[in-house]
Amino acid sequence: MTRARFQTFDDPSHHEGALRIAALRGVLAAQGLDGFVVPRADEHQSEYVPPGAERLAWLTGFTGSAGTAVILKAAAALVVDGRYTLQAPAQVDTAILTPVQLAETNVEAWIGAHLGAGQVLGYDPWLHTPDGVARLERAVHRAGATLRAVAANPVDAVWRDRPGAPAGPVVAHPLALAGEAAHEKLARIRAALAQAACAALVISDPHNLAWAFNLRGADVAHTPLALGYAILPLDERPTLFLASPDIDPELRAALAPLADLRPRAAFDAALDGIATGRRIRLDAATAAIALKDRIEAAGGVAETGPDPITALKAVKNDAEIAGTRAAHFRDGVAVVRFLAWIDGADTLTEIAAVEALEDFRSQGGLLKDVSFPTISGSGPNGAIVHYRVSRETDRRVEPGELFLVDSGAQYAEGTTDITRTVAVGAPTDLMRDRFTRVLKGHIAIARAVFPKGTTGAQIDGFARAALWEAGLDFDHGTGHGVGAFLSVHEGPQRIAKTGTVPLEAGMILSNEPGYYRAGEYGIRLENLVLVEPRAIPGGERPMLGFETLTLAPFDRRLIALDLLSPAERAWIDAYHARVRDALGPHLDAAALAWLDAATRPLA
Template identity: 85%
Template sequence: MTRARFQTFDDPGHRAGSTRIAALRDALAAQGLDGFVVPRADEHQSEYVPPGAERLAWLTGFTGSAGTAVILKDAAALVVDGRYTLQAPAQVDTTVITPLQLAETGVEAWIGTHLGSGQVLGYDPWLHTPDGVARLERAAHKAGATLRAVAANPVDAIWPDRPGQPTGPVVTHPLALAGEAVPEKLARIGASLDKAGCDALVISDPHNLAWTFNLRGADVAHTPLALGYAILPQQGRPTLFLGSPDIAPDLGAALAPLADIRPRSAFEAALDDLARGGPIRLDAATAAIALKVRIEAAGGTVETGPDPITALKAVKNTAEIAGTRAAHLRDGVAVVHFLAWLDGHAAGGLTEIAAVEALEDFRAQGGLLRDVSFPTISGSGPNGAIVHYRVSHETDRTIRPGELFLVDSGAQYLDGTTDITRTVAIGTPTDTMRDRFTRVLQGHIAIARSVFPKGTTGAQIDGFARAPLWEAGLDFDHGTGHGVGAFLSVHEGPQRIAKTGTVPLEVGMILSNEPGYYRAGEYGIRLENLVLVEPRAIPGGERSMLGFETLTLAPFDRRLIALDLLRSAERAWIDAYHARVRDTLGPHLDGPTRAWLLDATRPLA
């Protein structure tokens, strides 16, 4: 294994600052623009984007997975959500760019108060959805200004040696792991389109492209995607438009009876032909406004709404669930090896980067590993309080006694995707650390034990995870859980456990369960397992009920549990979970690691 394939430690464009911002302002002036919106996005609204789409990171130095910069003549702002409250000001030159919290000042609000009357604000129509552009238009109108699409992104013009488009191999995802053949998937999608009254669907989300056609790619880090599009007509053959010419022969042969494969360069002309038919569904979440403009200019009718594939993909079939369980067994073995190793090495001057490298080595030893599912969060002490901290050679620090160490990591195995967070005491924790850890654990247990009627949304159970913290006047500023794919994205919609989680949870959905607590400048605590929604029979019950099966297998740090805070049912859950971890993983461990696990999972006193 080459470590660089999995984890990079240097941030691109760190503290890019005044030089690049000044160059962009010059480029804007040459185009008659007074400002420009720079989202962290590619043309598919992907979470992980190819290097050439990392415009926000190159321009500002901010490397988070979500954020938007607005660059005006005399002011610039970077708007981020609660995950990046600490990271953003640490990475950007705050003498040039003002970091703002989304919850306090949104992009549109800032534009409305800083853009001048009569000015022109530019945007790249390939990087914004129609809904997003509508919000920008309202903000510009409020300021008495004009919003204008650009033909070429001005950031690209000032970015020397900008990476080109990726052309990774596109391969077949085996039917034994996918669990459903392409014709059956196409039939289900077609039925959804018919119900919606649409004549065709444009697939703009590469995750949906991969799921529909049982393919996987290598165009971006951490998610096995082939970047491209597809057109699915109600009648006739689908067409895939892929950026990579490296298509595995078996994939080409498998798709030949079902669909045409054409280069990405043919896509826009195909939209013109598509416009001659009836209503065309564009995905509201991922379709760029450039697609809508192109189709309507050719005389077509666009209906913007949810891509039906997203909901179909979220409910895992039996093969996907079996693969996910196998991946979690493999991952649990790796994580337990790491935790045992950490206990023996943390006092010896171990660094955050060394911990990442060790964990990735343990994962690689288990087989079927294709990548990590996101850059490992390896945060000791104050770095653990940065919710989406990304260790670099500049920020790397030694793990010290008396601190907490938070490690949030995951893997992409050929048969499933994992995501786990554990917080570990290095040396003796304080009483306050133990109190906060236990409250987070209680919230985690509340989600794991929850039973709820069919039709319940993630928003309706999100408060379960927060209640123990609320009792102490505490909270956390991220969602409690996100959806997870099957050898696809580690962050998959539409399901989520959060205040904004409006989608009903269904049997077969996989989500994370990860409440947390963060004391800025001191430490962070997060405890995460993945869970599977399953039916739950209640004797004498009158409603169809659901609950969660916990998929992740690794112990919680007993040294951080304040036993006096636990209720009897919570103690019983921890002991039962630890017994399951011990019994499931023990046979796959070497002697010393098995002995460590026996001690780590012994019943609570």
């Protein structure tokens, strides 16, 4: 195919960390700084950032989606979470930069142990939230040192060919897919704002901006975002400040009765004008401390708390749910064709699989993007939780190995995310045992019934129980929220030890327990689920459960039947029958024959 793909395989990491860190240290010394904090962040705390904000990757070579480097005169560390235990040491120059796991220490503790008394640590106030800066301040003060905000990021001074600001098209998101007009959304947001006794809300999260005003953009990869801000006063017209000047006329017409449109360059002065004498709500999760400082300098009160849009956006309406189901049906057809293709391939490489899956999804011309770079890990690469194949790491999938593919798509109707692990050749008994324990955890979440008010933390253990029985576990959350043609990783809902937000009907989450045997293989099984009311005969409390949205079979060759209960077998058979009935009429003869075999009853 000649279609330009959404993914490339050139390794964006590098081996110039020593030179670049040395150059940065020279700039820091000239500015009177003894160290600097480099988070993987842009001014909106986004998961996917524009190329010019990839400072951490440029400086260190680490390309993960989360991490923080601290560069001091005589020491430097890269702090990452459990997803990057293997990736971080492989990508950075460990002679210059020490990878540190969050399980061992955090950024603040490392600073406290290495920053000297009387030294000055710098930070960019556009890349840290007020809470984040407060943590840094406590660590720095305990060390007897000083924390200083910088006017210009010193990494930019040594990044000579730094990419410019993005300027993708900004378009209207149709009402038929959004399900609620922007003026109705703004009314609900203002009602929540009034309850918080705030005069205005600064919308700093581009996801919330897109949802509130029914717009979508193209300023970052894999998520249809338009970067920028909005000021939403309680009793006045809101103003949008978009980074891109490429605004579709249809969107301009739709916004004209609701809001003013201005360039991003006008935002700072506008914030000064509205802040004086007013209480302004800032989003604790995404608003930079630079915004707080600016409001307070203008004589306003900056109240940091949750952006009410985040909770409103998390509960999907009927149109968004219908669109998500349609997206999963379309995606299911593509994934089944891909799985059949894998089983019929004479030779298979990780890159070839990524390309084939994207090609299957693109047929019909409705694919907008992948929702994240596909994780295509064979054998030992499957044990790297967020592995991203490059031309340097690409390997052939050999008989006797497991092959893990975690992927997703962006369609105008909705966002998908699915992981399947398949056997190539004959699996070992240990592989089948581990796969089945992960599958049991997946089924436990899918079948869960719980009272209204239950949090994700309260059911996270369901996914781990079968692994715990064998002395095993996994180091990531069981599930994250998912948007409606927005972010594949959406909050505030999650199924994890840190999932403290009650689950509500209409929320969409992933269900993805896993197991990773370092140096050998990884197993992860992921479907998306919709929280729905669940009637219990004779029940005394409102209950909730999950509807599974994803449509694709699990590899029967990896299921150890003796580990499954009758109820678990029945769930798999019913799920497979549903997949076959929904997708079968839309497959060609070869793919249908494969699906019939892949979904036959376990008994």
